[in-house]
Amino acid sequence: MIYAVWVPLLMPFLAVPAARRLAELLAPRQAVRLLAAAAVILGGCSTAALGLLVVAGALRLPAVAALGRLIHPPTGDGPVGAVAAVAAASLIGVCATALVRTVLRQYAELRAARRLVGGTARTGELAVLRDAGPAAYALPGRPGRIVVTTGMLRALDPGEREALFAHERAHLAGRHHLFLGAAELAALCHPSLRGLRAPLGYALERCADEAAAGAVGDRSLAARAIGRAALAAHGAPAARPSVVLAADAGPVPRRVAALLSHRPTGAVASRREGRTARAIAAALLVCVALSAAGALEAATDLHTGIEVAQGETGPH
Template identity: 35%
Template sequence: MTVAVYLPLLLALPLALGARRIAARGTPGPAAWTLVTIAAVAALASTWSLTMLALTALDDLPPLAALDNHPTLELPEPVPGPVALIAGLLLVAGGVRLVIDARRRITTNRRLREVGDPDQELVIADWTTPMAVAVPGTAHTPGRLLVTTGILQLLSAPEREVVLAHERAHLAHRHHRLTATVAAAAAMNPLLIPVRRAVEFLVERWADEDAAADVGDRGLAATTVARAALASSGAGSGTVLGIDGGAAVQRVRALSQPTPAPMLRRLAAPILLGAAIVALAGAATEAFVDLAHAWL
């Protein structure tokens, strides 16, 4: 096996290091799509690399083990046994994390869909906890908005419109699919956890921009995000406009500035990195196929 089989495991690192910078500037939509796509490529490539490394352990099992002692055959030396074992363990750990994350998302969405009338586009729950969330639909039911009386009582009528526009944007752009995809990538390759966080921030910024455009007032949108942050911190909840501490400050600051212009050039580096990952995965696959031909 060549060194190319190890590189896809590490090339997620520069993507993770650059994710925050990419998320900080420009239009959030293209940045979110780019990061999700490259994260998925990196996760698939690293998982495939681990699979190839783990499969080299098969040379210690019959009937391949018998070939190692064959007097007329000289098989290429695969990766060391401990490396193959570690690769297998990492695959299992990634699979467990993936299942846990998927079950958590499915369970949470199912419970939220059980609140109120499933045919209503907007459900108002009589809960004191300040909460506003976009509930994804299913194959048989459309998505809907769930808000609580706790958040409605804290906001003015114009601010409520911002909240509803923000949550509608999540449904319209299917942000739950983007966050689920990048979460799955981070589960399989923990080096991608900063990318997952960047995408979660970007989809909130994306919804912020849509809400500001919908109400026609960036200042009002900024005020609403700030008030929601205070409500969330006071209630110990992060379910109002996706609020999470320091991210709220960045979002308010962004809404206090003019509408961001597209900065597609900053996306060239992650795209090139994705192409490099694919090329390296191809080279590693070719080396593995050569090794498999020698075995068989």
């Protein structure tokens, strides 16, 4: 097990650059699914690998061995396995603490935002805050709300406002905060997965951009609305929950350029790009498969070792 268990811990370092590059070659919706799935699977496999190391080390303790009814000493790598188990337990403790704190913080931020908009002027799904600072964002919940300040409303003309509302509405309809939250939590499980947060946030904004352009029927209008909203909010960042998305977030110039182009950014346009995308996708699939297979192999080896230690089967 001591060899297979390292595979899920090492694969993210190879998979993350491949996922980032592949996301650049895909349409926004496909990129979102790819990045979110890669983050969750790789984070889950690496956490499982750490857990297996902890279990293997814990079985060496007399109390745990007695609880598991182990007759023979468990096989393993001696001091190396013990050190790895202690290190894995420490990492799991740090990750679990950070995960709980992050979930509680995000929940508190969402509750505070819901309380803030609870008494505001409301027309349907729209909640208007009396604030001169330009801001607009999609606040998830039941029901979801599009939160906008009077400062942002004054900064845009009617057509641009409609494009902005369509952008935020797309975030709510697609439940984009769940993808962003999943990537945030996965990044706490493995340090390299932090590299997926920025491209995932960009892909989510691009999805909403395309939805807004389709809703208003004018890509130039959608691009102008996003650009003017970002300029209005520049220098005065809105106090909004970290898990929500907003039209003025991310690399706005790149998003505006994508809207003004003849095809969505990331759509494969040439055979060469298609071949590159397929090659990177194959490499990424191998990395993810090896990560899952390594975790499974390590779990199987540990289970077999426990059976041997319990005297149920003979050592192989």
